[in-house]
């Protein structure tokens with residue numbers, strides 16, 4: 371029987387010793403620690419914190435220790451998360467490998483693939499991009515056309531992927547490709563890992579309205595991919611794709627809770643920017659009601675996550691919960707963004723105004739950016755279709 375109380379105390383002491391002050395601040399985009407060949411640390415403390423977490427396997431705390439992960443069980447992971455939240459520790463590493471590919475490889479990769487890729491993901495040495503969407507295959511992902519032809523010891527890949535986030539900075543990309551053009555849609559798809567430095571791979575940035583671009587279109591022109599990089603069975607990539615999407619959606623549903631730690635609480639902000647009575651209560655009744663409603667929804671969502679966690683521990687996950695959680699989490703996040711903007715009033719009209727604060731600029735930027743969460747990883751309309759059909763059993 372493990373002594374979880376002792377684990378909590380040791381974790382607390384260790385984090386106190388290894389998480390320096392600058393890594394206990396709300397994280398801003400420019401200071402996030404991303405994986406990859408050009409890994410950037412904004413200061414020495416960031417590097418030290420990352421290296422300490424990495425060496426303990428706590429960039430991937432629940433992955434097996436044999437691949438360099440933390441080897442923690444679910445209770446220990448939860449304790450680690452709680453202790454990190456208590457100190458306001460920043461996430462030690464950002465990467466699609468950590469969030470999505472790793473869990474899919476643990477479920478579907480062979481031993482050689484796990485040994486080749488997992489340790490490098492955990493150590494932040496490789497940055498991964500996601501190659502799912504295509505110009506004519508977004509919501510209807512299974513109609514994708516990028517093809518991989520069997521050429522003996524390798525596949526020859528031709529086609530294009532779109533909305534590939536930060537593919538220009540990535541070292542590797544996980545891709546869905548068509549390997550059997552004659553099979554029914556989902557049946558002819560395989561899951562391939564492609565080195566971005568392979569001959570024939572190129573990217574072009576997609577310019578956004580804000581001027582900055584995190585998106586690329588990625589092109590594959592006669593790219594040779596060794597057969598060892600096929601994950602799962604040939605033509606069975608749809609199962610791997612779905613496993614990975616489960617983790618992407620879980621990540622997105624938790625965005626709202628993650629952002630909560632990064633800002634002043636809504637109630638504090640409202641007290642700062644709107645009128646309060648002698649007892650310190652907000653005088654605007656409808657604002658009070660909306661904040662209360664949001665906090666209750668947020669609380670209910672936390673309970674839902676908790677329930678999912680306990681179901682997972684008991685090995686009895688209700689799939690309907692998994693389906694709904696992304697939609698609920700991202701919709702609430704957007705409601706919260708609207709509320710924050712309402713509280714800021716005309717201070718929320720710009721993210722460049724020198725007379726408003728950095729925190730206020732962040733709120734406005736989040737309001738604009740979080741609109742993406744009801745699109746990325748499967749749009750809300752598609753999620754609602756899935757819930758209607760599979761969770762509620764409604765007719766198509």
Ligand SMILES: Cc1cc2nc3c(=O)[nH]c(=O)nc-3n(C[C@H](O)[C@H](O)[C@H](O)COP(=O)(O)OP(=O)(O)OC[C@H]3O[C@@H](n4cnc5c(N)ncnc54)[C@H](O)[C@@H]3O)c2cc1C
Pocket residue numbers: 499500501502503504507508509510531532533534535742743745746747748749750751752755
């Ligand atoms: C921030 C962000 C990051 C992303 N990063 C990546 C990435 O790294 N890699 C990657 O591969 N992709 C990425 N994507 C792409 C994302 O997966 C797609 O945008 C998403 O799947 C929707 O596809 P689409 O854009 O082609 O829209 P479409 O599928 O063309 O949908 C357009 C609209 O029609 C609606 N619609 C479509 N079909 C139906 C239906 N049957 N019933 C009801 N409504 C429907 C949709 O809900 C949507 O509102 C990213 C997207 C965003 C926003």
